[in-house]
Amino acid sequence: MSENIITFDKVNKWYGNNFHVLRDIDLQVKQGERIVVCGPSGSGKSTLIRCINRLEEHQAGHLVVDGVELTDDVKAIDDVRKKVGMVFQQFNLFPHLTVLENLTLSPMWVGKMPKKEAEEKAMVQLERVRIANQAGKYPLQLSGGQQQRVAIARALCLKPKIMLFDEPTSALDPEMIKEVLDVMIEMANQGITMLCVTHEMGFAKAVADRVIFMDQGQIVEQNNPHDFFNNPQSERSRDFLSKILGH
Amino acid sequence: MTATTFEPIAARSAPVKTQGLVAWARLNLFGSVSTTIGTVLIGAALALIIPKLLGWGLINAVFAKDYEACHAASGACWGVVSEKFRIIIFGRYPFEEQWRALIATVVLLGLLIASCMRVCWRPWLGAAWVLVLALYFTLMFGGVIGLSRVETDRWGGLPLTILLASVSMALAFPISLVIALGRRSKLPAIRSVCAIYVELIRGVPLISVLFMASFMFPLLMPQGFTIDVLVRVLAGITFFAAAYMAEVIRGGLQAVPKGQVEAAATLGLSYWQTQRKIVLPQALAMVIPGIMNNFISTFKDTSLVTIVSLYELTGAMSLALNSDANWRPFKIEGYLFIAMIYFVFCFSMSRYSNWIEKQVNKSKLR
Numbered sequence: 001m002s003e004n005i006i007t008f009d010k011v012n013k014w015y016g017n018n019f020h021v022l023r024d025i026d027l028q029v030k031q032g033e034r035i036v037v038c039g040p041s042g043s044g045k046s047t048l049i050r051c052i053n054r055l056e057e058h059q060a061g062h063l064v065v066d067g068v069e070l071t072d073d074v075k076a077i078d079d080v081r082k083k084v085g086m087v088f089q090q091f092n093l094f095p096h097l098t099v100l101e102n103l104t105l106s107p108m109w110v111g112k113m114p115k116k117e118a119e120e121k122a123m124v125q126l127e128r129v130r131i132a133n134q135a136g137k138y139p140l141q142l143s144g145g146q147q148q149r150v151a152i153a154r155a156l157c158l159k160p161k162i163m164l165f166d167e168p169t170s171a172l173d174p175e176m177i178k179e180v181l182d183v184m185i186e187m188a189n190q191g192i193t194m195l196c197v198t199h200e201m202g203f204a205k206a207v208a209d210r211v212i213f214m215d216q217g218q219i220v221e222q223n224n225p226h227d228f229f230n231n232p233q234s235e236r237s238r239d240f241l242s243k244i245l246g247h
Numbered sequence: 248m249t250a251t252t253f254e255p256i257a258a259r260s261a262p263v264k265t266q267g268l269v270a271w272a273r274l275n276l277f278g279s280v281s282t283t284i285g286t287v288l289i290g291a292a293l294a295l296i297i298p299k300l301l302g303w304g305l306i307n308a309v310f311a312k313d314y315e316a317c318h319a320a321s322g323a324c325w326g327v328v329s330e331k332f333r334i335i336i337f338g339r340y341p342f343e344e345q346w347r348a349l350i351a352t353v354v355l356l357g358l359l360i361a362s363c364m365r366v367c368w369r370p371w372l373g374a375a376w377v378l379v380l381a382l383y384f385t386l387m388f389g390g391v392i393g394l395s396r397v398e399t400d401r402w403g404g405l406p407l408t409i410l411l412a413s414v415s416m417a418l419a420f421p422i423s424l425v426i427a428l429g430r431r432s433k434l435p436a437i438r439s440v441c442a443i444y445v446e447l448i449r450g451v452p453l454i455s456v457l458f459m460a461s462f463m464f465p466l467l468m469p470q471g472f473t474i475d476v477l478v479r480v481l482a483g484i485t486f487f488a489a490a491y492m493a494e495v496i497r498g499g500l501q502a503v504p505k506g507q508v509e510a511a512a513t514l515g516l517s518y519w520q521t522q523r524k525i526v527l528p529q530a531l532a533m534v535i536p537g538i539m540n541n542f543i544s545t546f547k548d549t550s551l552v553t554i555v556s557l558y559e560l561t562g563a564m565s566l567a568l569n570s571d572a573n574w575r576p577f578k579i580e581g582y583l584f585i586a587m588i589y590f591v592f593c594f595s596m597s598r599y600s601n602w603i604e605k606q607v608n609k610s611k612l613r
Contacts, residue, residue: 096529138611
């Protein structure tokens with residue numbers, strides 16, 4: 001059990017009083033595991049991964065991330081956030097800062113790193129996502145695909161153990177999806193623990209160790225990609241797959 | 248189907264404008280029946296007004312400091328401005344000591360201009376403010392190094408206007424930031440205190456705030472305990488301006504997308520780091536026109552302190568003319584003169600606001 005880096009134990013969450021968005025979630029994620037979460041919209045998949053870095057708080061059950069249980073304790077939340085990087089659907093780059101400043105902000109202000117060192121390390125990450133030549137530009141001067149790669153580099157600057165991706169390619173033009181997926185695949189091959197909410201089934205087939213299918217706040221099915229796509233166990237996932245793969 | 252090859256068209260520069268003045272006028276002044284009618288009507292009105300204005304203000308005007316000539320003339324009497332210049336500008340400040348007010352004001356204005364420039368946005372600017380204000384008050388108040396003492400109720404004119412406006416703006420801005428953030432706090436107590444503050448202050452006119460600061464506040468204080476009226480009035484204007492500004496800034500805070508705060512949280516930034524580095528820079532950039540609106544109206548609102556017997560620019564002007572029956576009829580000229588002074592200040596602020604808007608929006612240019 002000790003190799004589990006994330007453990008959900010009967011986690012429940014409600015929005016307001018009536019919307020039961022996560023229902024009895026049990027989930028173990030191993031160190032280095034690459035997981036793709038899919039499901040229809042409103043099924044709770046984004047909420048699930050947003051609980052891991054406490055952008056959403058759960059109201060019942062236990063959630064342990066790298067040995068730290070997430071509660072109201074601010075220090076625990078800070079601890080966890082240091083280990084967890086996140087990439088958003090809308091990139092959420094800081095538009096008033098240059099690409100380089102976006103990357104060095106947290107190392108300099110949270111990590112107290114000297115500016116020069118932070119910039120050197122940021123440039124390494126920008127090389128990694130093949131965008132180093134845009135370091136001096138502002139985010140809005142870049143294309144969507146470039147912005148998302150900057151966002152990935154920004155998350156990587158914190159040397160996270162876990163990376164969360166919340167529909168990272170959903171806001172992109174079709175031509176730009178590939179450049180982002182390529183970067184993600186490269187990252188997946190380097191052993192970082194990844195949880196990715198996406199409908200890119202090609203990506204799931206290529207890199208995922210496990211696919212989790214959610215509906216109505218529950219985990220309906222989880223399996224390795226091969227079996228999930230070729231032989232889905234539940235009626236609901238078969239129906240979902242026929243819709244997204246059917247065209 | 249034959250395959251076509253994709254041939255990109257090379258970028259060209261935009262066409263050069265060929266229209267001259269005549270083409271421009273034809274298009275914009277006489278483009279249609281309604282614009283032609285408008286042009287003719289406005290032109291006729293201008294043809295009627297401008298000669299009259301020139302006749303009154305220039306041709307038939309008297310420029311000498313001679314009130315008898317002024318009474319005889321049909322035009323404006325600009326002599327009133329040169330005759331009463333010192334009282335209008337310095338109010339009741341003692342005549343022989345007005346050089347002190349002049350130096351103090353010039354230094355304060357210099358600091359204000361420096362504060363507007365990007366190269367001066369360094370930590371020493373705060374220290375410079377403390378120093379300059381200390382110098383300002385020492386020069387104005389006196390009582391040390393051989394300077395005679397001048398009580399604050401004799402301060403007046405433009406130095407007082409500039410002091411009231413700059414100090415109240417400089418103090419109101421940080422207060423309004425705290426209030427605006429407080430109104431969005433997660434803690435209900437902080438939220439309601441800030442909301443009550445804004446609603447109470449916005450609910451009353453500035454005049455009543457000044458009255459309370461000037462006349463009611465001393466009644467509530469224990470015997471023998473006094474705060475100078477200038478300080479009380481300054482506090483009144485500051486808290487008044489802060490309430491309005493807080494709402495402008497809150498509007499900007501609400502316009503910053505939630506994703507920005509979430510991204511900052513995932514990067515480990517604390518609440519204050521997030522506000523300072525992420526939220527406020529974007530929020531303030533969006534509300535520059537609103538903030539400048541407040542600054543300009545605060546500048547002009549200082550004219551209300553006459554009500555509590557502090558004779559700033561407007562007050563000094565009425566003081567100068569009311570006390571002298573020979574010159575009293577020439578108020579219009581006097582008011583036009585101070586209107587011009589107000590305009591110079593307000594228009595500069597407005598141009599500055601445009602400039603700074605361009606500066607902060609550089610990140611949005613392609």
